[in-house]
Amino acid sequence: MKSQLFGVSLGCSLLVCISAFYSSSDDVIELTPSNFNSEVIQSDSLWLVEFYAPWCGHCQNLTPDWKKAATALKGIVKVGAVDADQHKSLGGQYGVRGFPTIKIFGANKNKPEDYQGGRTSQAIVDGAMSALRTLVKERLSGKSGSSGYNRQSGGDSGGSKKDVVELTDDNFNEMVLESNEVWMVEFFAPWCGHCKNLEPEWAAAATAVKEQTKGMVRLGAVDATVHQGVSSRYGIRGFPTIKIFRKGEEPEDYQGGRSRSDIIARALDLFSDNAPAPExxxxxxxxxxxxxxxxxxxxxxxxxxxxxxxxxxxxxxxxxxxxxxxxxxxxxxxxxxxxxxxxxxxxxxxxxxxxxxxxxxxxxxxxxxxxxxxxxxxxxxxxxxxxxxxxxxxxxxxxxxxxVMPKIHTVEPWDGKDGQLPEEEDYDLSDVELDDVTYDKTEL
Structure with missing residues (x-):
């Protein structure tokens, strides 16, 4: 029986190969790792984003309704699509495991909500308008719609703030060098424009990495203009500089891209390299x-x-x-x-x-x-x-x-040894006089 595991549609055919579902003439905005941050994360608009795979039959069936909904919502709610088969890092960043997956990017862009409604154009529009009303109510109540962490100003700027660990001259040794976790540390300067651009990416990556590695890889930040001791120790000359720290090893320069998907991908590689096999x-x-x-x-x-x-x-x-x-x-x-x-x-x-x-x-x-x-x-x-x-x-x-899960019985754990047949009980037949036993033939 064909069904679903991980929320993945098994109706997707491998024989179907389509390079892309949407074109520039559509009202659906094609999103990639290079434009996702500027288009979605830094936007004040509400976004509906479909993560799809070109070979997925259910994705193909959704396409006309997705286009129709995008046209109906034009100027009200933005509608985008990500080829998550091609841009696996972007899909992985938001926990996409099945296709199509639709997410709503509202007030907190770093924590999108799963769209649970129907897949018709009318249902999609209704879901978008419901999410839009919620967003407007939050703004009327004074709730902040910002995201990321505001380390330069020190203010509270959303759920991801706590996932970037503030590192100082006083806590660096204990938190990083003596830790069994792998650390990716950004050295920044508050006046640095590139650091400000990296800020939301670093914050979003910190949240994703913490969840996906269960805290085995951590992201931290050092204000190098304040904590000059640790910064000079590692020869920090430019900003932002990112270094990777493993316990007992010399730090390694991070050479990857500066988007959250790049950072997350490197963090997951570090986790895979250093994580023990599961029990x-x-x-x-x-x-x-x-x-x-x-x-x-x-x-x-x-x-x-x-x-x-x-x-x-x-x-x-x-x-x-x-x-x-x-x-x-x-x-x-x-x-x-x-x-x-x-x-x-x-x-x-x-x-x-x-x-x-x-x-x-x-x-x-x-x-x-x-x-x-x-x-x-x-x-x-x-x-x-x-x-x-x-x-x-x-x-x-x-x-x-x-x-439902079946009943599980409590049993003795294996002792690591060869099994032994149960000992047969010895019966003493010396007192039994078989010759004296008679049978009634009618009972046989």
Missing amino acids: LVEIINEDALKKTCEDSQLCIISVLPHILDTGAAGRNSYLDVMMKMADKYKKKMWGWLWTEAGAQMELEASLGIGGFGYPAMAAINTRKMKFALLRGSFSDTGIHEFLRELSVGRGSTATLGGG
Whole structure:
């Protein structure tokens, strides 16, 4: 059954290849990493932005309604579109995992809202006007519509302010050099025009990076005109200067672009390079499953053969395959779990694993209660192909049995040893005189 995982439409055909859905003659504004900040983030207007992929059939179906809505809203609400297949960094910045995804950029441009309405032109216009009324009410009430962080003036300028850590001569060693996190640090001067241009990009990137790396990569800022000790230590001569700090290593000059998408992409690479492989958790109770999956977009669950069938060496070989794949996909921050065949029968039944034998693997989106089964081999190649297909929105998925997580039983964790057959109870038959036993033939 074709369904959805990660909110990705599996109706999108790979055979369809369209370079772009919109042209300059349309009222839909084509957005890219080079113009997104100036057009959307720094704009006072309300924006509706569609993130699409040219090969996606549902995106193609939406196009005429999106154009019609853009024409109806012209001069009132701005309507844009991003080819997120081509500009993956821009889509990733806003957590886009399925197509089409529509977001509303209102008062706080750094925290857009997901559009949840219908996909007809009328529904889109209605949703836009509702969002516009909300924005106007907020402005009437005196709520600020600004975004980013205002480090030069020191004022509160939105939700992202706290995600950029203010670094000083006094706290730099403790916060950065002695930290286990990776740091990207901007050295700025309040009078620097390039620093002011970077400010909203740095603030937006800080928020995205904090969320996507769970705080393992941090963004900080040093006013080099005030904190000259730490600035001179690292030879800061121009502004803004960005350096990367890893514990126990010499700082590295950041050589990338200055847009938020560039900054986020580099931060995610740093996270991937330095993050440990995720823990491989045995499902011994409900808490083990819940704790691992609740904060993960996807949980990868393997059902391994009984220990009597493989022994410790065989089981460890399967676990090694899982660990290798967990390390390969650690940037995804998925949860990885395993259980022994027969230990969690309700879970196996809800996934339909029984008919495929062991070892088996399933990928579960616990938020959407969707799952997909590994149909190939339980090997590096087979699992990699399975996960890669899911990552780009392909593959067959189904609804988890009943639409709820099955009952999880509390079991003893594996002790790492070979299994042992249960000892048979010895029966003393010395006192039984079999010759004296008679049977009534009518009972046979």
